[in-house]
Each structure stands twice: as structure tokens, then as C-alpha cells.
Amino acid sequence: MKGIRTPEQEVARFRSRLAVAGVVALVCFGLLAARFFYLQVMRFDYYSTRAEDNRISLVPVVPNRGLIMDRNGTVLARNYSAYTLEITPSKVADLEATIEALSALVDIQPKDRKRLKKLMDESKSFESLPIRNRLSDEEVARFIAQRYRFPGVELKARLFRDYPMGRFGSHIVGYIGRINDRDLERIEDSEDTANYRGTDHIGKAGLEKSYERELHGATGFEEVEVDSGGRAVRALRRTPATPGNNLVLTLDLKLQEVVEKAFGNRRGALVAIEPGSGGVLALVSVPTFDPNLFVDGIAPQDWDELNNSPDHPMVNRALNGAYPPGSTFKPFMALAALMSGKRTPAQAISDPGYFDFGGHHFRDDKVGGHGTVDMYRSIVHSCDTYYYRLANDMGIDLIAQTMGEFGFGSKTGIDIEGESSGILPSPEWKKRRFKKPEQQKWFGGETISIGIGQGYNAYTMLQLAHATATVAAGGVMFKPHLVKYIESASDGSRRMIEPQPIKTIPIKPEHIETIRRSMVGVNREGTGARAFAGAPYVSAGKTGTAQVYSLKGAKYSSRITERLRDHALFIAFAPADKPTIALAVLVENGGFGAESAAPIARAVLDYYLLGKLPAGIAPEDPGAEGNSGDGAGE
Structure with missing residues (x-):
């Protein structure tokens, strides 16, 4: 009767289907093996490098800035380390609320807020900006205990520039300031971008600006192994920074x-x-x-x-x-x-x-x-x-x-x-x-x-x-x-x-x-x-x-x-x-x-x-009586 298959026919049909399925599976496994071969053999160097890059992070090591001294060794510009509290605006949901909460832990003055606003106007949102500098040990301890509450806020140890003589010689020494867009253009024009990775400050006036190349030094790098979350696991290798050179002046302070x-x-x-x-x-x-x-x-x-x-x-x-x-x-x-x-x-x-x-x-x-x-x-x-x-x-x-x-x-x-x-x-x-x-x-x-x-x-x-x-x-x-x-x-x-x-x-x-x-x-x-x-x-x-x-x-x-x-x-x-x-x-x-x-x-x-120091030499009122003509008197 038509439509009734014999057992031999059923077996043959099953075998043909099994062969097709086997060929399909073989082709798939072949393609998969070829892909594995391509990725792991042909592209081994490329993906190995990518994986290594993901595993290892290069962290710049900022050099110590050189000192400025007068002819007798008196220091006019020096460095010291301190903790700074920094905010990355792009990582903070509510900036004002975050600052208010931080104020309960750290003394944040109105001038600190104004300075942060000025820095935000001059910087990019993903940059880390200081809200308070030179934190005391007590303030550091209070913040660390509550750190989990403040995503986007970090405590960083930084080197700070200090001018111990204050106003004396200020027009000569000048000062440093945070790097802005004009400074970046100058750095790029000098093809020195790599040397300023991790550096936030640059000479803005006086000798600090004129001798920037000498004072800045050479940035070092640290290879750090990181986990999938980007957290440092261990340091692998370190290329130390070369500190900036010191300037000794002809000036007698x-x-x-x-x-x-x-x-x-x-x-x-x-x-x-x-x-x-x-x-x-x-x-x-x-x-x-x-x-x-x-x-x-x-x-x-x-x-x-x-x-x-x-x-x-x-x-x-x-x-x-x-x-x-x-x-x-x-x-x-x-x-x-x-x-x-x-x-x-x-x-x-x-x-x-x-x-x-x-x-x-x-x-x-x-x-x-x-x-x-x-x-x-x-x-x-x-x-x-x-x-x-x-x-x-x-x-x-x-x-x-x-x-x-x-x-x-x-x-x-x-x-x-x-x-x-x-x-x-x-x-x-x-x-x-x-x-x-x-x-x-x-x-x-x-x-x-x-x-x-x-x-x-x-x-x-x-x-x-x-x-x-x-x-x-x-x-x-x-x-x-x-x-x-x-x-x-x-x-x-x-x-x-x-x-x-x-x-x-x-x-x-x-x-x-x-x-x-x-x-x-x-x-x-x-x-x-x-x-x-x-x-x-x-x-x-x-x-x-x-x-x-x-x-x-x-x-x-x-x-x-x-x-x-x-x-x-x-x-x-x-x-x-x-x-x-x-x-x-x-x-x-x-x-x-x-x-x-x-x-x-x-x-x-x-x-x-x-070597005689004057006791007090301010002259009398310069408006004292005298003659003045086309050539004023002496």
C-alpha cells in the first residue's frame, strides 16, 4: 500500500538525515575551529597586547619641581606634599548636595566654592578638580571613614608649590597655576605633551614661566596591574620621574x-x-x-x-x-x-x-x-x-x-x-x-x-x-x-x-x-x-x-x-x-x-x-616746596 514504508526505508531515511546533521555539525565545528585558530594563532599578538593593556595601566609619576634659590642659598620657591580633596563633576549626580554633605566633614569656605566654579568654567567635566587643598590629618580621617558616601570624590596626595618669602621678589620668581587651554596649546606646539601627563600646574609668570623646561623635570611611569573594575592590584614596574633642575640666581634676596x-x-x-x-x-x-x-x-x-x-x-x-x-x-x-x-x-x-x-x-x-x-x-x-x-x-x-x-x-x-x-x-x-x-x-x-x-x-x-x-x-x-x-x-x-x-x-x-x-x-x-x-x-x-x-x-x-x-x-x-x-x-x-x-x-x-641695614629711610613728603619748569628740578 502506498504511504506505508518498510523498516529498511525508515532506517535509510534516518541515516540520510543523520548524515546531513553530521555534515552541518562538522561544518559548524570547522568554522568554530577556524575562528579559534584565527583569533588565537593568527591574531595572537594583537589580542595579547589588548589584553595586556586592559590588565596593565600606565600611571604617570609627576616629577618634583625644581627649587629656586638666591645666590646665598635662600629658598624662594619650594615644594611640599599634602592631601587635597577633589571632585570629578561628571561622576557626581548632584554637585551642590555633594558639597553640602562634604562640608559636614571638611571645612569648605565660600572662597573654595568660588574657586571650584572658576576651575569648572576653565576645565573639562571629566577632570578632577580640587574643592579643598591642604587637608589636616583630622579632616583626612573623617573623610576616609565616610568615603563610600561620595562617588566621584577622591582624596589625593599632591605636591604643592610654596613661596616662603611671600611678596619679596614675587615679580622675579613669578608663580605657577593650573594648566589651561592656552597652556595646552603651548605644550602641544613644543611636542612635550607626554611629559605633562598627570601634571596639573605650569609656570605662569616670572622665572617659573621662563625656565619651565628646566624646573618641570621628566615625568616617570608606573605599570600597575588592575582588575576588571579598574582597581589597582599590584605594581609591576616603575620608571622613576626625573626631578626638575634647581635655579640658583645672581639675586641677593x-x-x-x-x-x-x-x-x-x-x-x-x-x-x-x-x-x-x-x-x-x-x-x-x-x-x-x-x-x-x-x-x-x-x-x-x-x-x-x-x-x-x-x-x-x-x-x-x-x-x-x-x-x-x-x-x-x-x-x-x-x-x-x-x-x-x-x-x-x-x-x-x-x-x-x-x-x-x-x-x-x-x-x-x-x-x-x-x-x-x-x-x-x-x-x-x-x-x-x-x-x-x-x-x-x-x-x-x-x-x-x-x-x-x-x-x-x-x-x-x-x-x-x-x-x-x-x-x-x-x-x-x-x-x-x-x-x-x-x-x-x-x-x-x-x-x-x-x-x-x-x-x-x-x-x-x-x-x-x-x-x-x-x-x-x-x-x-x-x-x-x-x-x-x-x-x-x-x-x-x-x-x-x-x-x-x-x-x-x-x-x-x-x-x-x-x-x-x-x-x-x-x-x-x-x-x-x-x-x-x-x-x-x-x-x-x-x-x-x-x-x-x-x-x-x-x-x-x-x-x-x-x-x-x-x-x-x-x-x-x-x-x-x-x-x-x-x-x-x-x-x-x-x-x-x-x-x-x-x-x-x-x-x-x-x-x-x-653690610649696613637701614633703620628707616622713608623720605619726607615728596610734595615739599621746590621749583618746576619745563625741565623739572632735581
């Missing part, structure tokens, strides 16, 4: 302290240089600031106070402030006259107390004039009329050319950022400076004012001290530098910063001697005699007063607004026969150089040459 205290609450700048090497002994800008404020991220209130202060404490007046040199310009004008043959030391003029040019009366500070004036008397008694005439005879082109030889109007190349080039006036400069044709024309009367250090003249105290040191060194100009040597933190080896002579200005020894003798006369019988009375050493100096606001012939009095008073200046070098120090000092709105700036210079030289 005690001298720096003497200067800053001598200024008191006044504004100004002073630069002191070794004439024979270019080493900077003191570089002062006052008022100063505390660099410790910036290390953890400056609080908005502190930043507003610094940034909006009318005294501008963040401005480095010694490097960046450009001021008219006033009568401190006269020794350089006299030297230029000797070099160019426009004057001889004995050549004299009759000073009636003014100089007429183009129908304009350029007045001397002394009514009735100084009488017969040769080069010596012109410097000792600071005779404006002598230099009015000299400027007219020399002409602006010769003045600009010769003053440029002494470095005026050019950056010195000092090893710290932020230096201004100042203004060395010339017809070419005026054409670049002004856009309108009627403003670009150079007038003869402008040359007259240039001769006494007024007009468009504007130089930094570093430039003025640099030029003074060049004269003191007989015309040999050295590049100013703050770092004496770089010391390896690994083996203690030293890399000296050798003095770099920039050039030698061809000045005849007799011409240098004429200027030196005249500047000695300033401190013996001239405008600086009162400040240097009784000094047991021979010094050379020159007072200067730079006009801020024209009084149109009126006299100074205490009624004049303090910020409208003239700037007080002084340049000096000593000992006069073999100078070991040259300096330039400016007191903003200090009045006359002899009253405000010269006493500070005396304090500097007394300490540097004699």
Missing part, C-alpha cells in the same frame, strides 16, 4: 628685601646689576603681590583686588614700565657729545636760566641760571640749559643713534619674560607711531626736550640700569641675567650661566673718566650730596625728575594731587674707581630725585658695600 622695605608704601622700581658680568643683584617692582595666592587657583575676590587696584601690583614696573628718564639722561648725553666731538669737557656756556628756540622759552629749574657752566658743572648741578643747547647742536638723528648704542629703546634680552622695549624717539619712530601726516612731522622743539630726558623719551629701569652698568664697565655691555647657574637635582652638577658680553662701545678712557668724575661730583657737592653725606665709600650718581604734569611755572606744594607729582629717579655705581654695583631707581610721583630716590640708592649701596 637680602638686598632685594632692603630695597622693598625702603620703598615703604610708595610705588616704583629699582634694578641693580653687576657691571662686570650683567648679573642682576636686585630687581624690584613695588607694590608686590603674594604668589601663593595663585598656586591653587586664585580666589575671584583676591583677583579683583589685585587686578582693579589703582597701584597695579601685578605690573612689573622694572621690566614693563616705561618712564621718561629725566636728568639721569644727562650723563649719557654728555658722553654722546664727547664721543661725537660736539663738546669738550672744558667747553662752557653762559646760562641765563633759559634757552630760546623758535619763540619758545625752555626754562632751567634755577631762576637766573647757573652762570658759566662746563660739562662737569652741567652734570653736578643738573643744568638744563646746557643740554637744551647740546640737543639742538647734536640734532635728533645723532642723539637717537648714540643713545641706541647704550641700549635705550631696545630690549636687553634678560632671561625673564615681559620686558618692554621702551621708546627711543626719532623722526622714523614718529612716522611709525602716528598715522596722520601732520602728526608725523618732527619739530625742532621736540629735540630740545629730548636733551633733558623729557619729551617722547620712555625707558624701563632695567634699560637705565643696564646703560649705567655699561658706563661703569668702561663701555663693555653685558647681557643682564637673573640665573647664575642651573643645578641638577639628580647628581648636583652645575651648568653655569657665563657672562655674555654683547658688545664694547668704542669710548675713550678719558671720556669715561670725565663722566665718572662728574657723577662723583653729584654725590659730593651736587644734587645727591645730601643723601650721600658721610658715606665711607666714593660713589658716582645722578639725580633725575621726570615731569608727569606741567605746572606751567608754578611751584610744588602739598596741595598737588599725589599722582600728578613728578617721578623721582636716581642712577649710581660704586665704588667709583672699581664698580661692583650699578643701579637705577624710580619712585613714582616721588617729587624730586634727590629727596625720594637718592636715599633708596644710598641704602642699597650701604648694604651691598658695607
Whole structure:
């Protein structure tokens, strides 16, 4: 019957099905074996590396930042370790609630919250940001006991930068701060990204920024075995970090302290240089600031106070402030006259107390004039009329050319950022400076004012001290530098910063001697005699007063607004026969150089040459009575 199969047929059908199933299973097992072979043999190296990467984590080891010390070993910047409480915003569900809960365990001030908010605005959400730094042992213990309650909050041991001298030397040392986007771009441009893995801070100003590569060191790495949850199991291998190099400066911190205290609450700048090497002994800008404020991220209130202060404490007046040199310009004008043959030391003029040019009366500070004036008397008694005439005879082109030889109007190349080039006036400069044709024309009367250090003249105290040191060194100009040597933190080896002579200005020894003798006369019988009375050493100096606001012939009095008073200046070098120090000092709105700036210079030289500390040298009110004309009195 149709539809009925015999047992033999059933067996055959079953066997055929079994064979098909066997072939299918064999093919599947073959494919699986081929896949296993491909993964475990053909791709062994690739997946082995991936597995190893998942098992082993590379943790950067941040290097110790190098120290900064003065020439005597006094530490200006150092490191110390402490615990910090950090939050990763992306891992915290409710940031405000988390901070409130943390406040019960750790003291979190409003300024800490503001700083965190500022850091969040500047950083990425997945970055770990500090909410409190420098936790006490008790705070650390309290947090660890409650740690499970705070996902996304970590306790980390970090190195902190500390500036033990605080405000003293802050414009030189600078400060570090958290790395921002601009810093990252700079790091990427220098192809140094790997060396900054794990590093949160970088030099932002001063030597901390200029010598960042030396101070930072080389980042190390630690190979750590981790479990599936990413927790460290054990350390496998460690490549230690190389600590940053130490900077030892030419700076004498005690001298720096003497200067800053001598200024008191006044504004100004002073630069002191070794004439024979270019080493900077003191570089002062006052008022100063505390660099410790910036290390953890400056609080908005502190930043507003610094940034909006009318005294501008963040401005480095010694490097960046450009001021008219006033009568401190006269020794350089006299030297230029000797070099160019426009004057001889004995050549004299009759000073009636003014100089007429183009129908304009350029007045001397002394009514009735100084009488017969040769080069010596012109410097000792600071005779404006002598230099009015000299400027007219020399002409602006010769003045600009010769003053440029002494470095005026050019950056010195000092090893710290932020230096201004100042203004060395010339017809070419005026054409670049002004856009309108009627403003670009150079007038003869402008040359007259240039001769006494007024007009468009504007130089930094570093430039003025640099030029003074060049004269003191007989015309040999050295590049100013703050770092004496770089010391390896690994083996203690030293890399000296050798003095770099920039050039030698061809000045005849007799011409240098004429200027030196005249500047000695300033401190013996001239405008600086009162400040240097009784000094047991021979010094050379020159007072200067730079006009801020024209009084149109009126006299100074205490009624004049303090910020409208003239700037007080002084340049000096000593000992006069073999100078070991040259300096330039400016007191903003200090009045006359002899009253405000010269006493500070005396304090500097007394300490540097004699080791004598001043008891209290703040001068009397700079608004004391005195004459002021187109060339302000000294």
C-alpha cells in the first residue's frame, strides 16, 4: 500500500538525515575551529597586547619641581606634599548636595566654592578638580571613614608649590597655576605633551614661566596591574620621574628685601646689576603681590583686588614700565657729545636760566641760571640749559643713534619674560607711531626736550640700569641675567650661566673718566650730596625728575594731587674707581630725585658695600616746596 514504508526505508531515511546533521555539525565545528585558530594563532599578538593593556595601566609619576634659590642659598620657591580633596563633576549626580554633605566633614569656605566654579568654567567635566587643598590629618580621617558616601570624590596626595618669602621678589620668581587651554596649546606646539601627563600646574609668570623646561623635570611611569573594575592590584614596574633642575640666581634676596622695605608704601622700581658680568643683584617692582595666592587657583575676590587696584601690583614696573628718564639722561648725553666731538669737557656756556628756540622759552629749574657752566658743572648741578643747547647742536638723528648704542629703546634680552622695549624717539619712530601726516612731522622743539630726558623719551629701569652698568664697565655691555647657574637635582652638577658680553662701545678712557668724575661730583657737592653725606665709600650718581604734569611755572606744594607729582629717579655705581654695583631707581610721583630716590640708592649701596641695614629711610613728603619748569628740578 502506498504511504506505508518498510523498516529498511525508515532506517535509510534516518541515516540520510543523520548524515546531513553530521555534515552541518562538522561544518559548524570547522568554522568554530577556524575562528579559534584565527583569533588565537593568527591574531595572537594583537589580542595579547589588548589584553595586556586592559590588565596593565600606565600611571604617570609627576616629577618634583625644581627649587629656586638666591645666590646665598635662600629658598624662594619650594615644594611640599599634602592631601587635597577633589571632585570629578561628571561622576557626581548632584554637585551642590555633594558639597553640602562634604562640608559636614571638611571645612569648605565660600572662597573654595568660588574657586571650584572658576576651575569648572576653565576645565573639562571629566577632570578632577580640587574643592579643598591642604587637608589636616583630622579632616583626612573623617573623610576616609565616610568615603563610600561620595562617588566621584577622591582624596589625593599632591605636591604643592610654596613661596616662603611671600611678596619679596614675587615679580622675579613669578608663580605657577593650573594648566589651561592656552597652556595646552603651548605644550602641544613644543611636542612635550607626554611629559605633562598627570601634571596639573605650569609656570605662569616670572622665572617659573621662563625656565619651565628646566624646573618641570621628566615625568616617570608606573605599570600597575588592575582588575576588571579598574582597581589597582599590584605594581609591576616603575620608571622613576626625573626631578626638575634647581635655579640658583645672581639675586641677593637680602638686598632685594632692603630695597622693598625702603620703598615703604610708595610705588616704583629699582634694578641693580653687576657691571662686570650683567648679573642682576636686585630687581624690584613695588607694590608686590603674594604668589601663593595663585598656586591653587586664585580666589575671584583676591583677583579683583589685585587686578582693579589703582597701584597695579601685578605690573612689573622694572621690566614693563616705561618712564621718561629725566636728568639721569644727562650723563649719557654728555658722553654722546664727547664721543661725537660736539663738546669738550672744558667747553662752557653762559646760562641765563633759559634757552630760546623758535619763540619758545625752555626754562632751567634755577631762576637766573647757573652762570658759566662746563660739562662737569652741567652734570653736578643738573643744568638744563646746557643740554637744551647740546640737543639742538647734536640734532635728533645723532642723539637717537648714540643713545641706541647704550641700549635705550631696545630690549636687553634678560632671561625673564615681559620686558618692554621702551621708546627711543626719532623722526622714523614718529612716522611709525602716528598715522596722520601732520602728526608725523618732527619739530625742532621736540629735540630740545629730548636733551633733558623729557619729551617722547620712555625707558624701563632695567634699560637705565643696564646703560649705567655699561658706563661703569668702561663701555663693555653685558647681557643682564637673573640665573647664575642651573643645578641638577639628580647628581648636583652645575651648568653655569657665563657672562655674555654683547658688545664694547668704542669710548675713550678719558671720556669715561670725565663722566665718572662728574657723577662723583653729584654725590659730593651736587644734587645727591645730601643723601650721600658721610658715606665711607666714593660713589658716582645722578639725580633725575621726570615731569608727569606741567605746572606751567608754578611751584610744588602739598596741595598737588599725589599722582600728578613728578617721578623721582636716581642712577649710581660704586665704588667709583672699581664698580661692583650699578643701579637705577624710580619712585613714582616721588617729587624730586634727590629727596625720594637718592636715599633708596644710598641704602642699597650701604648694604651691598658695607653690610649696613637701614633703620628707616622713608623720605619726607615728596610734595615739599621746590621749583618746576619745563625741565623739572632735581
